[in-house]
Amino acid sequence: xxxxxxxxxxxxxxxxxxxxxxxxxxxxxxxxxxxxxxxxxxxxxxxxxxxxxxxxxxxxxxxxxxxxxxxxxxxxxxxxxxxxxxxxxxxxxxxxxxxxxxxxxxxxxxxxxxxxxxxxxxxxxxxxxxxxxxxxxxxxxxxxxxxxxxxxxxxxxxxxxxxxxxxxxxxxxxxxxxxxxxxxxxxxxxxxxxxxxxxxxxxxxxxxxxxxxxxxxxxxxxxxxxxxxxxxxxxxxxxxxxxxxxxxxxxxxxxxxxxxxxxxxxxxxxxxxxxxxxxxxxxxxxxxxxxxxxxxxxxxxxxxxxxxxxxxxxxxxxxxxxxxxxxxxxxxxxxxxxxxxxxxxxxxxxxxxxxxxxxxxxxxxxxxxxxxxxxxxxxxxxxxxxxxxxxxxxxxxxxxxxxxxxxxxxx
Amino acid sequence: xxxxxxxxxxxxxxxxxxxxxxxxxxxxxxxxxxxxxxxxxxxxxxxxxxxxxxxxxxxxxxxxxxxxxxxxxxxxxxxxxxxxxxxxxxxxxxxxxxxxxxxxxxxxxxxxxxxxxxxxxxxxxxxxxxxxxxxxxxxxxxxxxxxxxxxxxxxxxxxxxxxxxxxxxxxxxxxxxxxxxxxxxxxxxxxxxxxxxxxxxxxxxxxxxxxxxxxxxxxxxxxxxxxxxxxxxxxxxxxxxxxxxxxxxxxxxxxxxxxxxxxxxxxxxxxxxxxxxxxxxxxxxxxxxxxxxxxxxxxxxxxxxxxxxxxxxxxxxxxxxxxxxxxxxxxxxxxxxxxxxxxxxxxxxxxxxxxxxxxxxxxxxxxxxxxxxxxxxxxxxxxxxxxxxxxxxxxxxxxxxxxxxxxxxxx
Numbered sequence: 001x002x003x004x005x006x007x008x009x010x011x012x013x014x015x016x017x018x019x020x021x022x023x024x025x026x027x028x029x030x031x032x033x034x035x036x037x038x039x040x041x042x043x044x045x046x047x048x049x050x051x052x053x054x055x056x057x058x059x060x061x062x063x064x065x066x067x068x069x070x071x072x073x074x075x076x077x078x079x080x081x082x083x084x085x086x087x088x089x090x091x092x093x094x095x096x097x098x099x100x101x102x103x104x105x106x107x108x109x110x111x112x113x114x115x116x117x118x119x120x121x122x123x124x125x126x127x128x129x130x131x132x133x134x135x136x137x138x139x140x141x142x143x144x145x146x147x148x149x150x151x152x153x154x155x156x157x158x159x160x161x162x163x164x165x166x167x168x169x170x171x172x173x174x175x176x177x178x179x180x181x182x183x184x185x186x187x188x189x190x191x192x193x194x195x196x197x198x199x200x201x202x203x204x205x206x207x208x209x210x211x212x213x214x215x216x217x218x219x220x221x222x223x224x225x226x227x228x229x230x231x232x233x234x235x236x237x238x239x240x241x242x243x244x245x246x247x248x249x250x251x252x253x254x255x256x257x258x259x260x261x262x263x264x265x266x267x268x269x270x271x272x273x274x275x276x277x278x279x280x281x282x283x284x285x286x287x288x289x290x291x292x293x294x295x296x297x298x299x300x301x302x303x304x305x306x307x308x309x310x311x312x313x314x315x316x317x318x319x320x321x322x323x324x325x326x327x328x329x330x331x332x333x334x335x336x337x338x339x340x341x342x343x344x345x346x347x348x349x350x351x352x353x354x355x356x357x358x359x360x361x362x363x364x365x366x367x368x369x370x371x372x373x374x375x376x377x378x379x380x381x382x383x384x385x386x387x388x389x390x391x392x393x394x395x396x397x398x399x400x401x402x403x404x405x406x407x408x409x410x411x
Numbered sequence: 412x413x414x415x416x417x418x419x420x421x422x423x424x425x426x427x428x429x430x431x432x433x434x435x436x437x438x439x440x441x442x443x444x445x446x447x448x449x450x451x452x453x454x455x456x457x458x459x460x461x462x463x464x465x466x467x468x469x470x471x472x473x474x475x476x477x478x479x480x481x482x483x484x485x486x487x488x489x490x491x492x493x494x495x496x497x498x499x500x501x502x503x504x505x506x507x508x509x510x511x512x513x514x515x516x517x518x519x520x521x522x523x524x525x526x527x528x529x530x531x532x533x534x535x536x537x538x539x540x541x542x543x544x545x546x547x548x549x550x551x552x553x554x555x556x557x558x559x560x561x562x563x564x565x566x567x568x569x570x571x572x573x574x575x576x577x578x579x580x581x582x583x584x585x586x587x588x589x590x591x592x593x594x595x596x597x598x599x600x601x602x603x604x605x606x607x608x609x610x611x612x613x614x615x616x617x618x619x620x621x622x623x624x625x626x627x628x629x630x631x632x633x634x635x636x637x638x639x640x641x642x643x644x645x646x647x648x649x650x651x652x653x654x655x656x657x658x659x660x661x662x663x664x665x666x667x668x669x670x671x672x673x674x675x676x677x678x679x680x681x682x683x684x685x686x687x688x689x690x691x692x693x694x695x696x697x698x699x700x701x702x703x704x705x706x707x708x709x710x711x712x713x714x715x716x717x718x719x720x721x722x723x724x725x726x727x728x729x730x731x732x733x734x735x736x737x738x739x740x741x742x743x744x745x746x747x748x749x750x751x752x753x754x755x756x757x758x759x760x761x762x763x764x765x766x767x768x769x770x771x772x773x774x775x776x777x778x779x780x781x782x783x784x785x786x787x788x789x790x791x792x793x794x795x796x797x798x799x800x801x802x803x804x805x806x807x808x809x810x811x812x813x814x815x816x817x818x819x820x821x822x
Contacts, residue, residue: 055747056746056747057745057752058742058743058745058746058754058770059754090739090772091771092771125739125742125743126738126739126771127772237742314725314809314813318817319817321814322817322818327537328500328501328536328537331469331501331536331648332467335469336468341468341469343469343470359469359503360503360537361537361538398814398817398818400815402729402814403809403810403814404811406726406809407730
């Protein structure tokens with residue numbers, strides 16, 4: 001049985017497609033343009049919730065509040081409120097009070113307990129939230145919530161910063177013979193006065209899932225999807241991924257051992273992987289998606305470290321931008337990853353074009369390589385012949401626009 | 412007693428200034444232009460030798476040969492022969508044979524034992540050396556060797572790739588009341604068909620130094636100088652630093668415990684630090700030198716890891732290019748370094764301009780910051796208030812020219 005048969009993509013779906021979820025967004029005045037800057041996802045029943053957070057030592061105030069909500073509510077959430085335009089990071093006790101006030105305002109607006117609400121922010125660091133605008137915006141959210149795709153669209157717009165495209169995916173599968181939907185929406189890297197790339201992602205499903213199982217699945221899936229992308233190697237203070245499972249599909253609660261658990265986990269991973277790739281492809285200034293696959297490493301963990309070193313190499317990223325089949329930079333990145341590598345047994349391919357076998361260059365058609373490297377997606381394959389570990393990482397090329405976007409004097 | 416009084420810079424000095432050393436360079440046809448591409452340093456007596464090598468798993472053939480020479484000769488060298496234009500890396504058994512042949516040819520030309528000769532290469536990866544040109548060039552080296560600065564100048568030109576400037580420094584100090592000179596020459600990052608940034612550095616001194624002491628000093632000094640610079644985070648297959656001590660100053664051999672050891676170590680470090688800074692300042696596309704100092708870390712090692720994370724951040728480097736006082740990117744890099752940091756006690760300054768105290772933003776004069784950041788050198792100071800560890804790292808800004816240089820299709 002191939003993975004393909006376990007689930008199917010629902011191209012018309014959105015984060016409001018799973019039963020029980022509404023979403024919406026509006027402009028409350030945090031962004032200077034009139035684009036949406038405040039949004040919410042609300043579930044009509046308490047949804048089982050799981051979350052992962054940035055590993056950065058400096059964690060923005062909303063992460064503390066969300067962590068506390070999920071811990072205090074027995075891993076249940078009814079709503080997530082998100083703003084863009086201001087990260088509420090490095091804002092001290094006032095920032096923490098503001099994040100709690102956002103939660104309280106959202107709880108009041110939606111008629112929920114405070115611990116049933118999660119909070120996320122992205123945008124400028126080191127500036128206090130203009131709480132009058134935020135409070136006014138939150139009070140207006142119930143009126144814009146909708147079940148259909150328009151609500152999801154408005155939400156997706158509200159979480160973007162300078163992302164060029166919204167990132168959303170939905171899949172369907174059968175659990176206990178019932179249709180289950182899993183959806184996700186994410187934002188990636190954008191530039192705001194002073195900023196860094198922040199990743200926020202939100203997942204909804206109408207499957208019933210055991211809380212512990214959802215948290216473990218989220219953590220394990222993040223390791224091989226969101227944690228395998230890099231735009232510039234910088235980890236934000238605000239990164240957060242929250243999943244909510246409404247249970248309204250009325251399947252028996254999913255956990256390892258359930259006959260459909262593997263299918264659910266595969267579909268869940270597809271959503272995360274798809275969003276992760278979309279973030280990489282829409283990285284600041286990117287012109288193409290780069291996918292690095294490493295196999296034959298001593299362990300999967302070792303393969304992950306090597307794949308991330310290659311995908312993060314400025315020299316490799318520049319070469320991809322220049323459509324330059326520069327395998328010397330790839331092998332040098334493999335060699336500096338700090339992982340066990342046999343220096344005599346490395347094969348490297350660019351797509352189907354073999355450039356290195358047994359660590360020795362193979363003559364290849366430069367014209368064919370140029371055409372391949374000018375494509376939309378560049379796959380770099382590294383075979384180490386040193387074990388059974390494998391991993392895939394995603395990133396993007398390093399371009400003039402990356403420098404332009406990030407060197408622009410704050411205005 | 413201040414450090415200043417231990418030694419003084421000899422601005423007119425070069426690697427041929429220490430007694431016993433000659434150097435030279437010529438064009439043998441490895442570079443397409445008529446610039447020098449082959450050079451040598453020769454000592455009239457067996458010099459105590461020490462070396463450090465790249466940590467990359469893939470080590471180019473010349474490193475193996477140099478390592479073997481120093482091990483087999485009782486840590487003595489009479490000559491170093493260096494070529495640019497071809498790295499002799501990923502070239503297999505033929506490449507190794509070629510590196511040994513370079514050593515044999517140089518030994519013959521200078522009338523030395525093979526184990527008295529070290530070999531270094533920098534340039535294209537994965538192409539075999541055109542040994543006829545190399546052999547012809549080496550045969551011509553004795554005729555161009557000279558004791559004066561012209562020989563050093565020709566040598567310095569021979570090791571450059573696309574470095575914009577040569578990097579050379581000389582200091583003088585007294586050991587046992589005798590004048591001792593320490594000099595160094597280095598090359599940094601350059602772009603060649605397919606390439607990576609390679610660092611080569613060569614040091615000469617007429618001090619007498621115990622072999623073990625020289626090796627230990629070289630290793631320890633490298634950790635806080637050459638290993639603290641980054642242009643783009645990529646570690647070459649060819650990096651090598653070799654020091655030679657002729658002993659012709661006729662001091663009592665230096666080692667820890669000698670009354671002038673500290674002065675010698677300080678002068679030695681000055682040479683390494685100066686070359687390291689010069690490499691960072693001349694990084695590909697760089698417009699300014701960036702210096703990151705971290706203090707108050709739990710250990711020096713922890714401070715080094717944090718300083719290198721900040722100096723290597725593409726977002727920080729882009730902000731410096733844009734003269735943007737973007738402290739949010741600095742604190743985010745500090746927080747993702749994986750080292751112990753108290754998130755409430757971090758101070759950050761840009762030069763004398765304090766931008767963050769106790770992890771909270773301090774209002775500063777944007778105009779003043781802009782002027783400072785447009786200068787030749789940008790100093791970022793991070794105080795963690797978490798211990799006594801400190802470190803300094805050097806790098807450069809990330810510019811359009813970096814992308815241009817590294818994205819250019821190989822021609």
